[in-house]
Amino acid sequence: MQDVVVEEERRPAVDESLRQAKAFSVELRKAARKARTPRPIVSGGGGFRARKGDRLFRLFAVGSLVTLFVIPTTLAVLYYSLIASDQYVSEARFSIRSADTSASSPMASLSALFGGGQATDAAIIAEYVKSGAIINQLSDSFNLIELFTTKRWDPIASLEANPTSEDLIKYWKGQVDISVERSSGLTTLRVRAFSPTDSLALTKEILRVAEQMVNRLTRRTEENALREAEAEVQTTKRRLSESIYKLKTMRDSTGILDVSSAAAANTEILTKLRLEKAKLDVQIKSLEDNDSGSAPQLGTLKNQTTAIGQQIRKYEQSIAGASTGSSIASRGAGLAEAETDLKVTQAEYQKSVGVYELARMTLERQRSYILTYVQPSLPQEALYPKRLLIVMAVALGTAVLWAIVIGVAMLARDHMA
Known part of the structure; x- marks a missing residue:
């Protein structure tokens, strides 16, 4: 009976102890969960002590700052202030x-x-x-x-x-x-x-x-025109040479230097012979009319008239004899054709030279x-170089790059912890 009374007296104390132990256990679990939750490096880390990963992250941040910002900016300052020309x-x-x-x-x-x-x-x-x-x-x-x-x-x-x-x-x-x-x-x-x-x-x-x-x-077009004009000059020059050689050959074969000149010379001689024959005919007629048929000079005059007549017929045949091929007209037909061909080729050559000169002057003109x-x-x-502008651009660019790298690293760290 006495033991039962003692046990009943101890029961409230035991209950209180159990309640306190349960409450302490809950607090310990909360603290443990809080310690396991990752905290940003800017807040000093988390848990009861700074973790090893936080120290490595700090070293990475400092190293990336030096690598991505300090070194490039310093090199830019040194180059553009001391080296750049x-x-x-x-x-x-x-x-x-x-x-x-x-x-x-x-x-x-x-x-x-x-x-x-x-x-x-x-x-x-x-x-x-x-x-x-x-x-x-x-x-x-x-x-x-x-x-x-x-x-x-x-x-x-x-x-x-x-x-x-x-x-x-x-x-x-x-x-x-x-x-x-x-x-x-x-x-x-x-x-x-x-x-x-x-x-x-x-x-x-x-x-x-x-x-x-x-x-x-x-x-380009003018050069083509000049080449064509030069080729035309060479063609007409070759034709002119051929015409000159042909005319020379014809003159050598006919013995006539110029058809017109030869014909004019023969015509002039023929005219003089006819005048001379006319004078002699007048003298002979005068002697015969005066009954001087037995005059000694009459025979001489008739002989002269006959000789001059023969010369006249000879020159007439040499100019345009119908029955002989040795006349000037016969021999001069080919010669005249050669002379005409020469004149034509000369005109063509002069024209081609003129075209060539025009093309040359056009080409030489600016x-x-x-x-x-x-x-x-x-x-x-x-x-x-734009020294200050480039240095500022390098500094700003590297700073932005470092900030991006650190931001990505912190985001990865917070999600992987």
């Missing part, structure tokens, strides 16, 4: 004009409507300036490799030693900037070099070479002009 820019602005195209002509309007003419020539020049073809032309006046090599070590801006042709073209495209306004064909050319005088001289030479190139393109309305001038100060 000054680059000078010479600028020219120009347009293309044709020597034989009026701006008010209908063809000029059609050319502008369909995007041709000046805008097309300017676009061609822009492509030419950016190509390797102009480098070959400029190499006759400049040593481009030496011109684009800095006197001090500059691994970024300077042309590399012993470059290939592809390397030179790639570098050239970075040093030359040309833009064309499509509607008007106005063109802006900007050339960079490490010396003000080199920049100016190179710009002027580019303009000269580009103008020559445009004229070579526009002369057809297109580069009208520079902003002349290139000697640069006074270096425009490149």
Whole structure:
């Protein structure tokens, strides 16, 4: 009985102890769950002590900051303040004009409507300036490799030693900037070099070479016309030589230098003989009318008349004898034909020479002009590199990159913990 009373007295104390132990167990479980929950590094980590992963994350953050931001920014500051070479820019602005195209002509309007003419020539020049073809032309006046090599070590801006042709073209495209306004064909050319005088001289030479190139393109038709005219001159010259040789052969075979001259000479002689015969006939008639038939001079006069008559018939037959092939008319027919052929070939030759001279003068005349309305001038100060702007861009870019890397790493850490 006494034991039962004691047990009943102890029961409230036991219940209280059990209640306290249960409450303590709940608190321990809450603390354990809280310790297992990941906490951002900015709040100092979680749990009862800083975990090893938090220390590694801090090292990663510092290392990435140095690698992605501090080192690139420091290198940019050192390069652009101590190493980078000054680059000078010479600028020219120009347009293309044709020597034989009026701006008010209908063809000029059609050319502008369909995007041709000046805008097309300017676009061609822009492509030419950016190509390797102009480098070959400029190499006759400049040593481009030496011109684009800095006197001090500059691994970024300077042309590399012993470059290939592809390397030179790639570098050239970075040093030359040309833009064309499509509607008007106005063109802006900007050339960079490490010396003000080199920049100016190179710009002027580019303009000269580009103008020559445009004229070579526009002369394509004229070159074809000149070749055709030259071929025609050679053809007519050959025909003229053949006609001259044929005429010479005919003269040698006929013994007549000129049909007209020979006929005129024979006609003149024949006329004189007829006059002489007429005088003798008059004298003979006078003697016979005066009953002087036995006069001694009458026989002489008749003999002279007979001889002159024979000479007259001979010359008549030599000029145009119907029964002989040795007359001037017979022999001169082929000769006259040869002379006519010579005159025709001479006229053709003179005409072909005239066409050739016209084609040559047209080819030699300059057809297109580069009208520079902003002349290139000697640069006074270096425009490149933009040191402060580039350093600020590097610093901002690397800072943004580091922030992105850290943000991605924290997001991955929070979800993987």
